[in-house]
Amino acid sequence: MTDSTSCPMPLTGVRVLDLGRHLAGPTCAQYLGDLGADVIKIENPERGEDGRAAGPPFFDAHGPAAQGESAFFLSANRNKRSLALDFKRPEGRELFLRLADGADVIVENFRPEVMGALGVGYDTLAARNPRLIYCAISGYGADGPFANRPGLDNIIQGFAGLMTVTGFEGGEPMRVGIPIADLLTGLIGAFGVLAALQARERTGRGQRVETSLLESMLGTMGFQAVRVLNGAGVPPPAGNHHPINAPYGIFRTQDGYVTIGATGDKRWPKFCAIIGQPELVADPRFITNGDRHANRYVLAEIIGEALQAHTSAEWEPILNDAGIPCGPIHTLDEALAHPQSLHREMVVERAHPTMGTTRLLGVPVKLSETPAAVWRTPPLLGQHTDEVLHELGLSEAELAQLRAGGVIRSYEASSATGKG
Helix, strand or coil: CCCCCCCCCCCCCEEEEEECCCCCHHHHHHHHHCCCCCEEECCCCCCCCEEEEEEEEECCCCCECCEEEEHHHCCCCCCCCEEEEEECHHHHHHHHHHHHHCCCCEEEECCCHHHHHHCCHHHHHHHCCCEEEEEEEEECCCCCCCCCCCCCHHHHHCCHHHHHHHHCEEEEEEEEHHHHHHHHHHHHHHHHHHHHHHHHHCCCCCEEEEEEHHHHHHHCCCCHHHHHHHCCCCCCCCCCCCCCCCHHHHCCCCCCCEEEEHHHHHHHHHHHHCCHHHHHHHHCCCCCCHHHCCHHHHHHHHHHHHHCCHHHHHHHHHHHHCCCCEECCHHHHHHCHHHHHCCCEEEEEEEEEEEEEEEEEEECCCCCCCCCCCCCCCCCCCCCCHHHHHHHHCCCHHHHHHHHHHCEEEHHHCCCCCCC
């Protein structure tokens, strides 16, 4: 496994304290770690971060297991070190403050009042370390009438209107198949941290960065939100077809389905010719994109009948070679195993202390001169406690005393199959 100091990385030398729980906060910190930051994940010594218990499935060296490493935790905690520290206790709070004095970034996703109540809120930390960038992630935002409400991905998908534009027209509200609010909020939080780091280069001062699941979801509703804000009405769910363009969606073939985007005045006539339906170009129901969209269900049936001439695998090169975007509908295992996904290093294998070789997602952004990388596997609870606190100047005797008092927890290498 590589180390961030062995090759140039964008955030080498930046230290991040990750207090995130579940998914949004940990995802934010993970992206910073991908870029080379030294991310120290601070966890409860007794049970660890909540995401460790989120499952099934869990994994050990033999594969799926009753107990072991959570797939949920593994997905959001690569490129981090684990420090098991109870910063709610006076001794732990003092250690946390010392760590924060030397940190560049703190990421947390508690409710807005929690950190201040513990005596480690932004004002306290920034007074001690003016260069600190403090990223606060919440459900509904740092202030306002709903500020202290707990916010979960599913709740916010509904609250922000996403569920009402997802699914089929006339059907029930539908959630997106991944925790999209959590994941996008983590990404937007990392975006804010990077902007604050750049600003600090000019000003020498850190700042508070705020985002929330609600703001992230509303901010990514895009053209659907703009149409509502400017009087075009509330959009219905579009099902498997695009809410504006047609034909653009999922269509039946001889043996299954493909996705096709035959939109625009250039693609549409060419597409009609390829599928053997050139007369559609002059059909009054399909003259303009607006016409095609208004009659998209009828159009989808006509296209589906024409596509019965070939299998999905046959249509894909026929259409793509003609400049008509077309793709298969993969299951997730097929997508991960696809040669293009593997070529772009979106699946990586790394040695893990208890799982042997584990397979993780790769980094989704590539930099030519300062490449990001998966250089640490998701840590075991307390795996780096001694290492981090030694760096802070604590002696072995002090660590032993803190362990005895339950303030910290150190991972015992003897219980693992290897060293991470």
